[in-house]
Amino acid sequence: MSDKSNRKGPESKDKGGGRTEISLYPAMLNTLEQTLEQGGNFRLWQSSEGIREYIDARLVRLNREQSRLCFIPEVKGEEQKLKKRGDIFGHCKYRGLLFRAQLLRAQNSEIEVSFPEQLQIQDARIERRESYGLCSEFFAIVGYIDESGEMLHKELKILDRSEHGLCLIVDQRIYKLVCRSKCLTIISSTNSILESGANYHLRNHSTVKGNSMSLPLYRLGFELA
Structure with a gap:
């Protein structure tokens, strides 16, 4: 069976002969939703020339339709430390989850990122x-x-x-x-x-x-x- 990944496909699909194709996308969403239910405590940062500014933030919203995650910084105004665009990393303190995504918006005490490209x-x-x-x-x-x-x-x-x-x-x-x-x-x-x-x-x-x-x-x- 060829290794074809369909991010928005079903979680599993019977290919016959007992073979099953599994998509990362639903599993990723389930993990993020569980994290949200458990308080959504994350540490976010961007990396530039070895210098990183860490921001403690809470995952408050998961938008499936627009494929976006929304965080609120623990300290008001800290979102201004982030660049307007580029990669952003997040580490969930309780679940050990580490992701890489694209920063979409950081203003008005909100940080909005794309769904993670990597877990x-x-x-x-x-x-x-x-x-x-x-x-x-x-x-x-x-x-x-x-x-x-x-x-x-x-x-x-x-x-x-x-x-x-x-x-x-x-x-x-x-x-x-x-x-x-x-x-x-x-x-x-x-x-x-x-x-x-x-x-x-x-x-x-x-x-x-x-x-x-x-x-x-x-x-x-x-x-x-």
């Missing part, structure tokens, strides 16, 4: 690599946006441990990989689900090519090291 986790895949032609090694490749707004990739080795099955090694700690209902969850060896307060939404992946296997996942429960 913290944008890409995840499992790669199988042949080692000396005798055995395979598996790696999890995850992409995310750091607080400076840079897109980074992290490669994590997956080990096959008989007592745990497929495991992910993060800073010498062993976590087990469990896939259920299109969700890859990484749990500790004590079977307790790792929670860092964040839901990481992924792009559509449901193909198998050579030694690279992409999984049809849109949520990753994962504690970043």
Whole structure:
């Protein structure tokens, strides 16, 4: 199946043969709506020549029709610190969500931005690599946006441990990989689900090519090291 992304398409679409195409767009909206319900506390900033002005603001409105988010700064008048146009970054204090969007308006104690172009986790895949032609090694490749707004990739080795099955090694700690209902969850060896307060939404992946296997996942429960 070709990897075609339709941002405003349905959340899932049966392609036949048990294959499902998942759009990022509805998952992103659901996450933002949950954030809004939980108080919508964000820290916003723009980056220019390494200098950043942080603004604490509250998400107060999500306009689906116009694809816009509206924030109100905690300190009145702080929206004047922002440039009139350009990229803007936002970090939700409670959910661990980090986004990148376009600033549309910053005046009259309101900050209006476009729907995010990127969420913290944008890409995840499992790669199988042949080692000396005798055995395979598996790696999890995850992409995310750091607080400076840079897109980074992290490669994590997956080990096959008989007592745990497929495991992910993060800073010498062993976590087990469990896939259920299109969700890859990484749990500790004590079977307790790792929670860092964040839901990481992924792009559509449901193909198998050579030694690279992409999984049809849109949520990753994962504690970043």
